[in-house]
Amino acid sequence: MSHGAADPTMHxxxxxxxxxxxxxxxxxxxxxxxVATFLVTSHSVPPFGLLMVISVCAGIAVIAQIxxxxxxxxxxxxxxxxxxxxLFIPLFLITIGLTWWMFSQLYLRTMDMSVMSSAMQxxxxxxxTPGMAAMPGMNAHTDSGN
Amino acid sequence: xxxxxxxxxxxxxxxxxWSQIPYANPILAPLFVxxxxxxxxxxxxxxxxxxxxxxWKEWLTTVDHKKLGVMYIIIGLVxxxxxxxxxxxxxxxxxxxxxxxxxxxxxxxxxxxxxFHFGQVYSAHGLIMILLAATPLLVGFMNIIVPIxxxxxxxxxxxxxALGLWITAAAAALIMxxxxxxxxxxxGWFEYAPIFEMQYSxxxxxxYWIWTLQLVALGTTLGGINILATVIKMRAPGMTWGxxxxxxxxxxxxxxxxxxxxxxxxxxxxxxxxxxYLGAHFFTAGxxxxxxxxxxLFWIWGxxxxxxxxxxxxxxxxxxxxxxxxxxxxxxxxxxxASMAIAGVSWLVWLxxxxxxxxxxxxxxxxxxxxxxxxxxTGVKVFNWAFTMYRGRLxxxxxxxxxxxxxxxxxxxxxxxMMLAIPAINYMVHNSVFVVAHFxxxxxxxxxxxxxxxxxxxxxxxxxxxxxxxxxxxxxxxSAGTALVFVPMYMLGFMGMTRRLEYVFNTGWQSYLDVMEFxxxxxxxxxxAFFILLYVSVRDHAKxxxxxxxxxxxxxxxxMTHSPVxxxxxxxxxxxxxxDEVAWRRQHGIDNVRPEHYDDIHMPNNTGVAIILGGLTxxxxxxxxxxxxxxxxxxxxxxxxxxxxxxxxGDPGYIVTGAELQRMEEEAYRREAQIADSxxxxxxxxxxxxxxxxxxRNDSSKRL
Ligand code: HEM
Ligand SMILES: [Cu+2]
Numbered sequence: 001m002s003h004g005a006a007d008p009t010m011h012x013x014x015x016x017x018x019x020x021x022x023x024x025x026x027x028x029x030x031x032x033x034x035v036a037t038f039l040v041t042s043h044s045v046p047p048f049g050l051l052m053v054i055s056v057c058a059g060i061a062v063i064a065q066i067x068x069x070x071x072x073x074x075x076x077x078x079x080x081x082x083x084x085x086x087l088f089i090p091l092f093l094i095t096i097g098l099t100w101w102m103f104s105q106l107y108l109r110t111m112d113m114s115v116m117s118s119a120m121q122x123x124x125x126x127x128x129t130p131g132m133a134a135m136p137g138m139n140a141h142t143d144s145g146n
Numbered sequence: 147x148x149x150x151x152x153x154x155x156x157x158x159x160x161x162x163x164w165s166q167i168p169y170a171n172p173i174l175a176p177l178f179v180x181x182x183x184x185x186x187x188x189x190x191x192x193x194x195x196x197x198x199x200x201x202w203k204e205w206l207t208t209v210d211h212k213k214l215g216v217m218y219i220i221i222g223l224v225x226x227x228x229x230x231x232x233x234x235x236x237x238x239x240x241x242x243x244x245x246x247x248x249x250x251x252x253x254x255x256x257x258x259x260x261x262f263h264f265g266q267v268y269s270a271h272g273l274i275m276i277l278l279a280a281t282p283l284l285v286g287f288m289n290i291i292v293p294i295x296x297x298x299x300x301x302x303x304x305x306x307x308a309l310g311l312w313i314t315a316a317a318a319a320l321i322m323x324x325x326x327x328x329x330x331x332x333x334g335w336f337e338y339a340p341i342f343e344m345q346y347s348x349x350x351x352x353x354y355w356i357w358t359l360q361l362v363a364l365g366t367t368l369g370g371i372n373i374l375a376t377v378i379k380m381r382a383p384g385m386t387w388g389x390x391x392x393x394x395x396x397x398x399x400x401x402x403x404x405x406x407x408x409x410x411x412x413x414x415x416x417x418x419x420x421x422x423y424l425g426a427h428f429f430t431a432g433x434x435x436x437x438x439x440x441x442x443l444f445w446i447w448g449x450x451x452x453x454x455x456x457x458x459x460x461x462x463x464x465x466x467x468x469x470x471x472x473x474x475x476x477x478x479x480x481x482x483x484a485s486m487a488i489a490g491v492s493w494l495v496w497l498x499x500x501x502x503x504x505x506x507x508x509x510x511x512x513x514x515x516x517x518x519x520x521x522x523x524t525g526v527k528v529f530n531w532a533f534t535m536y537r538g539r540l541x542x543x544x545x546x547x548x549x550x551x552x553x554x555x556x557x558x559x560x561x562x563x564m565m566l567a568i569p570a571i572n573y574m575v576h577n578s579v580f581v582v583a584h585f586x587x588x589x590x591x592x593x594x595x596x597x598x599x600x601x602x603x604x605x606x607x608x609x610x611x612x613x614x615x616x617x618x619x620x621x622x623x624x625s626a627g628t629a630l631v632f633v634p635m636y637m638l639g640f641m642g643m644t645r646r647l648e649y650v651f652n653t654g655w656q657s658y659l660d661v662m663e664f665x666x667x668x669x670x671x672x673x674x675a676f677f678i679l680l681y682v683s684v685r686d687h688a689k690x691x692x693x694x695x696x697x698x699x700x701x702x703x704x705x706m707t708h709s710p711v712x713x714x715x716x717x718x719x720x721x722x723x724x725x726d727e728v729a730w731r732r733q734h735g736i737d738n739v740r741p742e743h744y745d746d747i748h749m750p751n752n753t754g755v756a757i758i759l760g761g762l763t764x765x766x767x768x769x770x771x772x773x774x775x776x777x778x779x780x781x782x783x784x785x786x787x788x789x790x791x792x793x794x795x796g797d798p799g800y801i802v803t804g805a806e807l808q809r810m811e812e813e814a815y816r817r818e819a820q821i822a823d824s825x826x827x828x829x830x831x832x833x834x835x836x837x838x839x840x841x842x843r844n845d846s847s848k849r850l
Pocket of ligand 1: 453455456500520560561562564566572577581585589
């Protein structure tokens with residue numbers, strides 16, 4: 001319980017923050033969210049492209065928020081942020097990576113591949129595919145009508 | 147409204163209506179009356195004895211980590227009792243409703259619980275036992291013991307600590323109120339997609355489940371942050387990482403898990419809430435949703451969580467064995483590494499909860515091998531404990547018995563876990579009561595370690611020992627109950643009995659179920675023994691008073707300060723020379739020193755903000771459950787405003803002067819001198835005895 005700690009405004013995280021930074025962080029994330037919403041609602045990009053664009057938007061938003069809102073950088077006096085980041089990155093890779101792997105393996109075994117590819121290319125008609133159109137993860141136009 | 151709400155909705159009361167109160171239910175209505183009468187009696191007694199101010203000043207507004215820890219443990223024990231009653235109900239239904247000719251009462255075709263009610267009972271049982279009994283009990287012990295073991299005066303963030311407690315209390319209150327207002331989830335403690343979607347579970351049960359879990363997750367995360375910061379920043383002078391008591395290491399590894407995994411649960415719950423409240427389709431069948439993604443997200447948290455609860459229990463065992471073997475812990479370094487390894491590997495195994503999803507041989511093999519890897523550090527621990535006891539001077543008191551019991555259960559649970567980790571076996575027994583028996587063995591390790599710790603640390607916190615006879619009676623009854631319930635359960639699992647049956651179709655299983663019912667009766671006797679234990683111990687407390695070192699063979703720092711621990715923990719912070727500081731001091735003959743001079747110390751003030759915020763989160767959870775939007779907005783705004791006000795006001799703390807400290811310390815020493823077997827202490831000058839440093843150097847001008 002040292003003395004400086006009693007005044008929260010003296011903490012380095014607080015000292016680092018500026019209103020400009022917060023507004024910028026907010027504006028960037030809001031803008032990216034609007035772009036993503038527009039792309040999804042307008043169906044102007046094919047599904048796979050949409051996935052890519054949204055992923056990129058999300059990535060930029062995450063970085064903007066980490067930097068502007070959370071002030072996570074790798075400087076000396078924020079050493080614990082760096083520790084947290086070092087812990088976070090492998091966990092992120094594990095959770096996302098292994099999830100991706102297990103579900104791609106699952107789809108290989110449970111999905112009708114012709115439906116899968118039709119989901120990627122709206123031009124092919126879903127009605128041409130047998131049976132499994134209602135499987136989890138399958139969607140696209142078979143359901144979007146109702 | 148974004149989703150269709152079956153039943154009515156009004157702007158004022160949301161989905162709440164009189165019809166939601168189960169006053170016609172033959173089980174709940176009498177219970178409700180009993181609870182109300184009990185509450186009136188308790189409140190009346192508090193008023194009669196004029197204890198409200200005491201309660202408010204000393205407990206409800208406290209930021210003292212020991213009192214908060216005690217309250218965590220009380221919540222945990224109360225919820226353990228509630229969970230136990232649920233267990234009793236499950237067992238009774240299953241022993242009753244066997245075969246087509248079994249009778250039925252209370253509107254149930256077989257047994258006494260309708261399927262819907264039975265589903266609520268087992269769902270609440272699981273959720274309560276893991277998150278509202280085991281977790282608060284462990285967090286409570288970490289709260290009490292960690293700061294004393296590292297020689298700190300409080301947690302790094304005393305106010306946050308209180309906040310964590312009251313949010314946990316709000317979660318407990320929310321799940322309790324679901325008994326009497328509306329209903330609880332009926333699809334299992336971890337739920338399944340898509341049955342928790344609005345179409346299939348239109349009641350408020352799943353909503354209660356969402357917000358209860360969300361609150362526990364929040365409270366536990368806050369507690370975890372606090373313990374991590376405390377261990378990293380608040381260690382006494384001389385306490386390097388290599389000298390950290392083993393329970394502190396265990397708490398550290400556990401809370402790293404908590405901090406990193408609870409957010410995954412909160413995201414999963416947030417997405418479930420989006421489905422149920424906003425009509426989203428994250429986990430629906432079709433419309434782009436994916437059912438298994440829910441299971442995946444849940445267990446990304448769920449498996450690390452099971453290690454979050456077992457690691458502190460391992461830490462407790464690691465404290466109890468050396469004390470009653472009169473030897474240092476065998477393999478300290480490997481013990482630390484094993485805890486860290488378990489924490490790390492716990493992140494890589496979650497798919498073993500859904501091998502049967504069918505992700506194929508590569509994925510299943512990889513996760514199977516990863517799961518079995520956990521056995522290596524766990525095995526290291528088991529051998530370390532065995533070698534700690536090997537050729538030790540063993541004392542088989544009640545605390546030691548519980549720890550040894552935990553060791554045996556760990557072997558059983560670990561071995562069956564290894565079996566379950568083999569996909570070929572898992573496909574046979576998944577979702578059978580074999581799995582249920584496995585994780586009960588594991589969770590009972592925790593319960594055993596907790597009861598061992600209650601006996602072990604009780605004298606530290608309250609200044610007197612618990613009664614050995616009743617503690618041992620309770621232990622043997624409890625262990626008999628464990629054997630009687632879970633041995634037949636393993637057998638039924640092999641015979642293919644699936645879990646969560648409200649009607650048992652196979653009359654051939656009747657005799658096994660009878661044995662289990664008998665087991666739960668024995669368990670009930672052990673609960674009774676526990677109450678007697680508390681009564682007898684409190685009655686005879688004057689006879690069982692202890693000095694600082696309650697067991698005479700203790701090793702770590704918490705045994706250096708007085709029992710009961712004064713609110714400031716250490717009048718002068720000790721200087722740490724060795725890993726087992728108290729044992730080292732005893733060996734070097736400096737266990738009876740006391741400081742010659744006392745400096746002023748700085749302590750945090752009490753605050754009522756934490757309990758008010760806890761109350762508001764409860765209101766928020768309740769309002770969200772019943773979709774009373776105006777109340778959600780009001781309580782959320784109140785929470786935010788209160789937090790901002792408190793942040794700006796801060797807490798300057800207050801000073802306990804050296805003179806005051808001296809007075810309190812002398813009184814404590816006088817009290818200790820009256821206890822027969824404690825020796826006299828003498829002051830040392832400059833904090834130095836011989837060439838060893840006993841206290842933080844008080845000649846320096848540095849204040850704490
Ligand atoms: C040696 C280490 C362990 C191994 C190898 C292991 C393995 C497993 C496996 C493979 C399952 C999935 C069974 C199925 O559903 O088919 C499982 C379930 C479970 N285990 Fe363990 N386990 C271990 C330790 C623990 C510990 C330490 C705990 C808790 C303290 C625990 C609690 C649970 C729970 C709660 C479940 C089932 C949850 C549910 O389905 O409701 N396990 N375990
Ligand atoms: Cu697991």
